[in-house]
Amino acid sequence: MNDELRELYQQVILDHSRKPRNFGELAPPCAHVHGDNPSCGDEVDLYVRFGEGGEINEIKFNGQGCAISQASASMMTQKVKGKGKPEAAAMVEDFRRVVMGDGEPVDVDRLGDLQLLEGVRKFPQRVKCAMLAWRALEQAMEEGE
Amino acid sequence: MDGHENWSFELGDERPDGGTLGRGDVCKREWKVMDWASIRGEFPILQQRVKGGRLIYLDNAATSQKPRAVIEAMSRYYECDNANVHRGMHELSGRATAAYEGAREKVARYLGAGSAEEIVFTRGTTEAINLVAQVFGAAFLQAGDVILLTEMEHHSNLVPWQLVAARCGARMKHIPVKDDGTLDLEVAAALFAEGGVKVAAFTHISNTLGTVNPVVELCRMAREAGAVSLVDGAQSAGHLRVDVRALGCDFYAFSGHKMCGPTGIGALYGRQEWLERMPPWHGGGEMISVVRLDGSEFKPPPMRFEAGTPNIGGAVGLGAAIDFIESIGREAIWEHDQVLTQHLLGRLGEVPGIRVLGQAVGVERGPVAAFTTAAAHPHDLVTFADERGLALRGGHHCNQPLMRRFKVPSTARASVYFYNTLDEVDEMIDIVQEAVRFFGGLD
Numbered sequence: 298m299n300d301e302l303r304e305l306y307q308q309v310i311l312d313h314s315r316k317p318r319n320f321g322e323l324a325p326p327c328a329h330v331h332g333d334n335p336s337c338g339d340e341v342d343l344y345v346r347f348g349e350g351g352e353i354n355e356i357k358f359n360g361q362g363c364a365i366s367q368a369s370a371s372m373m374t375q376k377v378k379g380k381g382k383p384e385a386a387a388m389v390e391d392f393r394r395v396v397m398g399d400g401e402p403v404d405v406d407r408l409g410d411l412q413l414l415e416g417v418r419k420f421p422q423r424v425k426c427a428m429l430a431w432r433a434l435e436q437a438m439e440e441g442e
Numbered sequence: 443m444d445g446h447e448n449w450s451f452e453l454g455d456e457r458p459d460g461g462t463l464g465r466g467d468v469c470k471r472e473w474k475v476m477d478w479a480s481i482r483g484e485f486p487i488l489q490q491r492v493k494g495g496r497l498i499y500l501d502n503a504a505t506s507q508k509p510r511a512v513i514e515a516m517s518r519y520y521e522c523d524n525a526n527v528h529r530g531m532h533e534l535s536g537r538a539t540a541a542y543e544g545a546r547e548k549v550a551r552y553l554g555a556g557s558a559e560e561i562v563f564t565r566g567t568t569e570a571i572n573l574v575a576q577v578f579g580a581a582f583l584q585a586g587d588v589i590l591l592t593e594m595e596h597h598s599n600l601v602p603w604q605l606v607a608a609r610c611g612a613r614m615k616h617i618p619v620k621d622d623g624t625l626d627l628e629v630a631a632a633l634f635a636e637g638g639v640k641v642a643a644f645t646h647i648s649n650t651l652g653t654v655n656p657v658v659e660l661c662r663m664a665r666e667a668g669a670v671s672l673v674d675g676a677q678s679a680g681h682l683r684v685d686v687r688a689l690g691c692d693f694y695a696f697s698g699h700k701m702c703g704p705t706g707i708g709a710l711y712g713r714q715e716w717l718e719r720m721p722p723w724h725g726g727g728e729m730i731s732v733v734r735l736d737g738s739e740f741k742p743p744p745m746r747f748e749a750g751t752p753n754i755g756g757a758v759g760l761g762a763a764i765d766f767i768e769s770i771g772r773e774a775i776w777e778h779d780q781v782l783t784q785h786l787l788g789r790l791g792e793v794p795g796i797r798v799l800g801q802a803v804g805v806e807r808g809p810v811a812a813f814t815t816a817a818a819h820p821h822d823l824v825t826f827a828d829e830r831g832l833a834l835r836g837g838h839h840c841n842q843p844l845m846r847r848f849k850v851p852s853t854a855r856a857s858v859y860f861y862n863t864l865d866e867v868d869e870m871i872d873i874v875q876e877a878v879r880f881f882g883g884l885d
Contacts, residue, residue, distance in 0.1 A: 299494050302829050306822070306880070315883065337821055337837050338851030361851055363821035364881065420825060 304416035305423075306364065310372075314364035319374035321357045328440055332433035334425050339366040343433040347441060351382045358433075363426050365417060370430030372411050382438050389431050396427045476774050482861040484509040484766075495831030498866045503649050503677060503810050503857035504835055505699045508763075512702055515762035516755050526751055528728060542754045545761035546744070549709050552764050553694060554685035559714060562744040563752055566708035567676040568598040570695035571643070573710055573747060574672055575602035577720045578641065585611030588638040590669070592617040592625055592655075593847055594648045597840040599674045603643065617644070619847055623651040623800030631663065639669040646678035647808035650841045650855065651800035652783070654678075654807055661690035670716060676700055677808055680767060680859075682776040686711050698756065703763035707756030710747075717743035724749040775860045779809040782858045782867060786811050789871040793878060799848050812839065812853040815874070817882030820854040826877040832870055 323329075323344035333340045339362030346355040356374045360367060373392075377385045384407075391402035392411055398418035402408060417427045482488060485507045490497050499507060519541060525534035527542045543558070550558040564570040583589070589603045593616050607614050617630040625644075633639070642664040647654050657673050664671035672693040678684060680701025686694045693716070697708040712720075722729055722740050726749035732739040740746050767775065786809075790796055795816025801807055814820060824836035835855045838845045845851065856870060 299829055302826060305825070311881070311883065338845070339821075340851065363819040365822070423821070423825060426821065 301416065301419050305420060307413050307416070309410055309413050310368040311364060313368035313371040317358075317367055317371035319357045319371065319378075320359065322359055323355055323357050327355070328437040330433040330437045330440070332429050332436070334362075334366075334429060337363070337426070339363060339426055339429055341366065341370050341430045341433055343370075343430060343437055345434070345437045347382075351441075353377050353380055353382075353385060358430060360430075362429070363423075365414070365423055366426040366429045369411075369414055369427045372414075373430050373434065376407075376409060376411055377434065385434065385438060389435055392431055393428065396424050476770070476778065478778065478860065478863070481770060482863070484511065485861050486510060486513075488861060492831040492833075493829050498832045498862075498869055500856040500858060500862065500866070500870060501833045501835045502859040502862075503700070503808075503839075503855065505705065506680065506702050506859050507861065508704065508759075509702055509766050511766050512704065512759050512762045516704060516759045519755050519758040524755070527754055528745075538754055541758050541761075542752065545757040546709075548761045548764045550711075552684075552768070553679075553711050554687055555711050556687065556714065559742070559744055560711055560717065562710040562712060562717070562747045563757055564695075564708050564710050565706050565753070566697035566699065567674060567695045568602075568697075570693075570708055570710035571599050571672065571674065572602045573723050574643075574693050574695075574712070575606045577723045577747075578670070578716075579603075579606035579610055579612070581719075581721055583610045583612045583640055586638065587612045587640040588633075588636075589614045590617065590633055590639045590642040590664075591615070592644045593619040594623075594625070594651060594653065594841070594844050595643070595645055596649055596674065596676065597842070598676075599643055599645060599672075600843070603641075612640070613638070615639075616843075619651070619844065623648070623653045625653075625655055625660075627656070627659070630660065634663050634667040634669075637667075639664070639667050641672065642667075642669045643672040643674065645674040645676070646684075647681070647810075648800070648844075649677050649808075649810060649857075650812045650839045650844055650853070652807040652810040652812075653800055657689050657691065661692075664692075665690065677810070680763075680775075681772070681779055681808065683772045692716050698760040698763060701763055702766055704756050704759040707753045707760045709760075712743070714743070717747075720747075722746050722749075726750045728752070770860065778860050779858065780806060782862055782864065783807060783809045783811070785864055786856060786858065786867050786870075789867060790874075792871065793874055794882075795878065797850075799850070799853060809859065810855065810857040812855040814850055814853050815878050817878045819881070820852045822881055823854050823874065823877050826880070827870075827873050830873050832873050834870075 323346055327344050327346040330343045341358055341360035344357045348354045356378050358370045391408055394400045394402050395415050396417045414427050417423050487507050523537040525538040527539040546558045546561050549561045589612050615633050618626045620626050644660055646657055661671040670692040673691045675694050675696035679696035692713045694711040699705040729746050729749040730738050731741050790798055796813055798811055798813045820836035824834050827834050837852050
C-alpha cells in the first residue's frame, strides 16, 4: 500500500470509523440536522443541544457511510463539545482549510487529531465525505434549537 | 454443426494462427479461436500505468474504452470530410451526408430494424428515452393512464416518465424485483391485467444486477395489453445480438459510448408506424420541409426528430464501433462476457463478508457485479483500488430505488468488457481481499 493511502487511512481514523464516539441520538429539544451526499449515499444525522450562552452542551450523531465521513463526524463531536458557537464556527473553517488544502488553519492545536484528516486533500473526490458532518454542524448552529 | 460443438481446446494448444492458447483466449464452439489479447491491443488507453499499477479498467457499464479504429475514423472524418449534412451542394457536404446516413444504415442493420428510417440519432440512451417520454406522452397519454416500469430502472428510464406523469396526470406502476434480482413476472402480469397501461418501459440488462430481463415476454405482454413497449438497451447493445423485430419492442434506445463508440451519440429505434404518428420534439433546422412565418410543415421520421446540425463525427465513430464489434461478433463477445463474469462471481465468493446483488453464479447474466463487503465501505474500497490502478465504481449507479429495495446505501461495482482478462479479474480479487483485510483491521 502506498504512502498516500496510509496517510488517508491512519489508525486513529480507522479506529473512529469502526468505533464511532458520541454515536446515537439526543431526545428533543435539540437541533437536528440531516446531511447527506446523494451521489454516494453517505448520511449523517447530527443532534446538538446548545446551552443558554449558545455553547454546545451535548452532541451526538447517527449515520452510515465511508470511513472518512464517519471518522470525521466522530472526531468532530469530541472536539466541539463544550465549545461556544464562535469557536466552533472557527473550527469548522480551520477544518475546511485542512482538508481542502486551502490556507493554513488559524489554530492548529485546537484541531488536535482532526489534523490527521489532512490526507484527504490528496483525494479531492473525498473532501465532501470529510466535510459532511461539519456542514451539518454549521447548519445546526445557524438554526439553533 | 459438423460435430464442431464437441471441439474443445486446452491451454497450451496451438492456435490456428500459430500462437499458443493462453488464458485470454476463449474458444467458440466452431473453427474459430478468439485472440482476445490482440483485440485488447487495439485499445491504446489500456496500455498505461495508473498510480501504483497497470491500469485495470472495470467500469465498463459506465462507459467503454475506444479502439484505434474508432478514434481514427473520427480523426479521418474531421481531417478529410467535415461539412454540414443534407443541405450543402458541394463535395464535402456530400461526403459528410453519405457518412452520416451510412452510419444510420449500419445502426439499422445492427439492430435488425426494418429500415434506416426507423433510426433516430440522439445524444444517447437518456435523450432517446426523453424523446419518447415527452413526445409520446404529450400526444397520447392522458390523466389516469398507466406508465409501467420496473424497480430496477436506471434513473434515465424513470425520471423522464416521472416528469411526463406529473404533467399529464398519468399514474406510474413498477414491476417489483425479487431477491434473486429477477423481475416478478406474476406481478407484472397482474399489473398489466389491472388495465390502463399505455406504456411499458424496461431495461434489457440491469446496470447493477446484471439481470437479463425476459424482454420478448414483457414486450408480448405489453402488446396484448395494447401498450407500447420501450427497451432500454444501454447495457445490451454492445454485448449481445439485438434484433428489435424479434424482441417485439416498439422502441429501443442505446448509447454509442458503452459499445466502443464516442460519447454524445446514440440512437432510438422506433417502429415506423409509431414514429410516423408522433409529432416533432425539438424545432429548428433539418426537421422542417416548409417554414412560413405563421407555421411550418415537418419532414417525415427520422429527420422530424433531428433538429439542428447533428453529431456527424459522433455518428461516424458509432458506425466504426459497430464495424469493430461486428468484426469480433456479438456471439463471441457475449460468450466471453459469460466466462469473465462467472469467473468474477466465483472469485468474489471467496471474499469474506461479501454480498453480491442479484442472481447466483451459474445463470447467464450481464457482465456486471455490484457488491458490498462487511469490512470496507464501497467508497473506501474504490479509493483503495484506485491507488493500485484498478478502476471500480462506487455509489448507487443511478439506481437509488433499487439500492433501497436491497437495503444498501451504495455498492462497489465491477463491470467487464471483451478486452478484460481473467488475470485482471484475479488481480482485482487480490486487491479487494487486501482492502477487506486493511479496513477490517486484520492487516
